[in-house]
Amino acid sequence: MEAGKEVGKKVLKGMNKFYSFMTGLGIIVVAAWLILSWMGVDVQSAVEEAVNPESETIRIVKDGHFQKFPDKPIGEAFEEFFGTPSWESFQAESGEDVVEFKGTCMFMDKKVNATIQFIVNKDKRTFKLHTVEFNDIPQNGLIQAALMEKVFEKAQGGDALTGKPSAASKQGGTEKTPSTQKASVQPEQSQPVQSQPVPTVSSVILADGATVAPLKGLIEWKPGQEDVTLPLDLGGEKAELRLGLGHPNGIKCQVVLKQPSVGWELDISQDDPSFDVPFDETGELREGFVMQAAAHDFDEDGTPEIVVAAGDGLVESYAWVFSYNKVDDPSQLNPFVQKLKVTGQTRILVEKNKLLVPYGSQGLFEEYAYVDKQFYKK
Structure with missing residues (x-):
């Protein structure tokens, strides 16, 4: 019985010491908190940063x-x-x-x-x-x-795959020039002039090289929509370009002349195995892709060339350029000639007499200049 009392006294004495220690520690912590706060240190944020991974x-x-x-x-x-x-x-x-x-x-x-x-x-x-x-x-x-x-x-879910550490994560990761805060993450873009009509597009695939905004008069079509048309003035010849779903399948990319009333399909086929295309095996646009088209007079001769593009607005873009050659009987001879077809990343830029095609991840471009009715790669 006496032994039990002694054990109880020792436990009670230990608890009293622990309580005194914790009380003293609490007073020290509170005092340190007050001193650091008085010195301008955000103690609460520092504690949250330490204990909460979502800081x-x-x-x-x-x-x-x-x-x-x-x-x-x-x-x-x-x-x-x-x-x-x-x-x-x-x-x-x-x-x-x-x-x-x-x-x-x-x-x-x-x-x-x-x-x-x-x-x-x-x-x-x-x-x-x-x-x-x-x-x-x-x-x-x-x-x-x-x-x-x-x-x-x-804003749709991606595919799961375990991530890897970034090479720029902990050391030297902030040496590159950052983009402008709380603005569009496209610092190289500027606002188009007010007089230039800017179409509503889901992704800028075919863009003006000076502003990286959609080309003037650009049209866009994507699966599920009705046909879209682009009015054309081909050196005095009235026409329109039609983008839409082909029949019974595939893609319609057709120019229809007004006088005489005749239409020709522009050659955006996938017959060339060396040229990757934005179409699947049935000739339909791949998921997430859109088509765009615009008229641009590369050589300023009064007859614009037709630029057709397709892409996903992120990592793949394709473009074809066609010229119009006036013929005696357009119902018998196709007046539209394919001058260029290219594939690149993100978007295709048009700048005066040039087509700029991005590639790689270092901001590089392949440049095609239109001289004497032909494109030359620089």
Whole structure:
């Protein structure tokens, strides 16, 4: 009995000591908190950063939005579009706060690991899109812009695949020039002049090289829509281009002359095995692709050439250029000649007498100049 009393006294004494220790520790913690707060240190945020993987820095990005897409938070859009989404925040060697997002998506018909980094200013609660990488390969501004358009306009789930660390993640990841904060992630674009009609398009595939905006008078067609038409003045000859669904299948890309009333299909066939096409085995547009067309006078002779393009607005684009040659009897002889067909990434740019076709991930272009009624690759 006496032994039991002794054990009870020892336990009670130990508990009293522990309580005194915890009380003293609590007073020290509160005092330190008050002192640090008085010195201007955001203790609460620091504690949250340490214990909560979804830190304040991450929430600044997830709850924020791009000016071009004000109605959908970045976090919501990213987590709807990408597979296996994950977020992380860290401080780069330069001292900048970085938020890194990882997920998976389709690129050139393959599953890739996407890594997207933002530089965050926690004091101002602002951020900048910094880098986009696919399988650790940095992507250029055009692909970054197209990816953001795809994410926010489609906002559909991606395919799941485990992500890999970004080569630019923890070391030197903030050395590149970031894009403009809270603006469109297309800093190279400028607003088109007010006098230029800008069509409503789902993706800018066929663009003006000076503004990276849709070409003047551009038309767009995608599966499920009615035929669309583009009025043409071919050096005084009135005509119209029609884009739509072919019969019984395939794609209609037809120019109809007014006088005489005769139509010709423009050759966008997939007969050439060396030229990848945006069509499936039935001749239909592949899922996610649209077609666009515009008239552009490359050599300024008064008779514009016809440019037809197709693409997904993200990683694949295709274009054909046709010239009109006046003939005695257009019902017997096709007056439209294919001058060029090219394939590239993101979008096709038209600049004066040139067609610019992007390739790779380093902002490179193949340049085709129209001289003496022919295109020459530079």
